[in-house]
Amino acid sequence: MHNNNFKIGVNTEIGTLRKLLVHSPDSGLGKVVPSKAQDWLFEDIVHLDTIRKHEYDYYIKLLMYFLDPAKIKGKLNEIDAEENKRGFFKPNHPAFHNSEHVIEIQNLLADVLADDSIRKKLTAAVCAIEGCTYNLQLKLTNTNPKELAEIFISGSMADDTMIFAPIPNLIFTRDVGTTINNHILLNKPAKKARVRETMLMRYIFFNHPFFAAYRNNILEIPDPTQHFLRPGDEPAFRTTLEGGDVMMVSKNHVLIGVSERTSEEGANEAIRLLFENNVVEKVTVVKIPAKRDYMHLDTVFTQVKRDTWVILHSIAHSPKYNELEPINFLKEPEKLETTTAIQFHKDKPGQPKYFEHVEALLNDISQNDLGSPTPAKIIYSGNNVFPYDSREQWTDSCNLLALKEGVVVGYDRNDKTVEAFKANGFDIVNVKDLVADLESGKVSPETLTDTLILMPSAELSRARGGFHCMSLPILRDDI
Numbered sequence: 001m002h003n004n005n006f007k008i009g010v011n012t013e014i015g016t017l018r019k020l021l022v023h024s025p026d027s028g029l030g031k032v033v034p035s036k037a038q039d040w041l042f043e044d045i046v047h048l049d050t051i052r053k054h055e056y057d058y059y060i061k062l063l064m065y066f067l068d069p070a071k072i073k074g075k076l077n078e079i080d081a082e083e084n085k086r087g088f089f090k091p092n093h094p095a096f097h098n099s100e101h102v103i104e105i106q107n108l109l110a111d112v113l114a115d116d117s118i119r120k121k122l123t124a125a126v127c128a129i130e131g132c133t134y135n136l137q138l139k140l141t142n143t144n145p146k147e148l149a150e151i152f153i154s155g156s157m158a159d160d161t162m163i164f165a166p167i168p169n170l171i172f173t174r175d176v177g178t179t180i181n182n183h184i185l186l187n188k189p190a191k192k193a194r195v196r197e198t199m200l201m202r203y204i205f206f207n208h209p210f211f212a213a214y215r216n217n218i219l220e221i222p223d224p225t226q227h228f229l230r231p232g233d234e235p236a237f238r239t240t241l242e243g244g245d246v247m248m249v250s251k252n253h254v255l256i257g258v259s260e261r262t263s264e265e266g267a268n269e270a271i272r273l274l275f276e277n278n279v280v281e282k283v284t285v286v287k288i289p290a291k292r293d294y295m296h297l298d299t300v301f302t303q304v305k306r307d308t309w310v311i312l313h314s315i316a317h318s319p320k321y322n323e324l325e326p327i328n329f330l331k332e333p334e335k336l337e338t339t340t341a342i343q344f345h346k347d348k349p350g351q352p353k354y355f356e357h358v359e360a361l362l363n364d365i366s367q368n369d370l371g372s373p374t375p376a377k378i379i380y381s382g383n384n385v386f387p388y389d390s391r392e393q394w395t396d397s398c399n400l401l402a403l404k405e406g407v408v409v410g411y412d413r414n415d416k417t418v419e420a421f422k423a424n425g426f427d428i429v430n431v432k433d434l435v436a437d438l439e440s441g442k443v444s445p446e447t448l449t450d451t452l453i454l455m456p457s458a459e460l461s462r463a464r465g466g467f468h469c470m471s472l473p474i475l476r477d478d479i
């Protein structure tokens, strides 16, 4: 059924993207109610038709021109025709694109569920975490795999009856795992709303034929034994790690954010696994303030080119405090908004290296890991002008996806950040114009350089994640 030459391999954040996992907004996003929006980690309720037709579909089109042009080039009019009812974008529709480069998770799940034994096990597991009745479990076990995949993700039966909560954050595929060279590090979510996603992904990675050759390369973070012995639900010592906190910056070097979502314990386990399995030689832990605004490392910076990064200034350089102010003697150091970068080397246990600030780390990656002859250029969120710096970071100005080195995808709403890109010599294009030019042949993915592609964002940004979050790269070219 599938191509046996399926390869995975990512060793930078910016090499030309060849394959990624995505999930298009499913009906579950249209079921988020105001009273649950925060619990389900959405900032607001979203309008399903708009988020799909007027926002996310453009992302799929763009990805197709770059990663799988044969599926789209010359066919755009037909794909967009009213009478085709977006079939190209709907996983269970006969006209669905079924790309093996822009890979829809719901379809991988359906493939895995076609196996009777896996369907039984996974249905039992989902029913256990969602507290379903045994009768419902039997009914689900006997449901057609494609329909069942949709139910597991949306939380609703085909007749629209809700049987459990949706998992609307599955659109943020970044967070479920990370490709590190030819290994996959699975997440261990901090938030309850993301637990079912993780379980579905575990079954996919361990059972889908695409990943058959890599089964021994899947790294799972265990809980330490003493975890079970602690009284109560002690959140302070939980071992958690979410993919948005992991960045594969160069062949031998991974960044791990310790954040609202990834704990020190989670980072510790990940480092141990990466070193024991000889996956990389260096891991740098970047500790950022644990707050909702920052959530994951990729919400405060991402890489654009080997010598260019976009970052929130207060993360790049921890705010300077007036040491005469009493407040600095009253607060615990960790409650101050400081950010630290600590590098661990596989061959130098117990001898971490400290960076003066995050910008120094980024410069070290650009020059020493990636061979940039000139120091790193830093583009700041909101052009580093108050209050646009934090406003635009909140709407993902720092959360860009590189389609290739220098060509990045971001939201159209972060005006000051866009100005900063322009000032740094980047072309700014609107995705609608770009898609038209890619279709007509006026522009080609190969010739595009130094460009920020602006995407419509009014609804997507309410879900609190950008295109870095909405992508799980599994194959990139070396740079």
Ligand SMILES: NC(=O)NCCC[C@H](N)C(=O)O
Pocket (backbone or CB within 6 Å): 040, 041, 042, 169, 172, 174, 175, 243, 244, 245, 295, 296, 298, 299, 463, 464, 465, 466, 468, 469
């Ligand atoms: N890597 C990311 O920062 N992902 C964004 C996740 C947004 C989602 N609403 C969440 O809070 O988990």
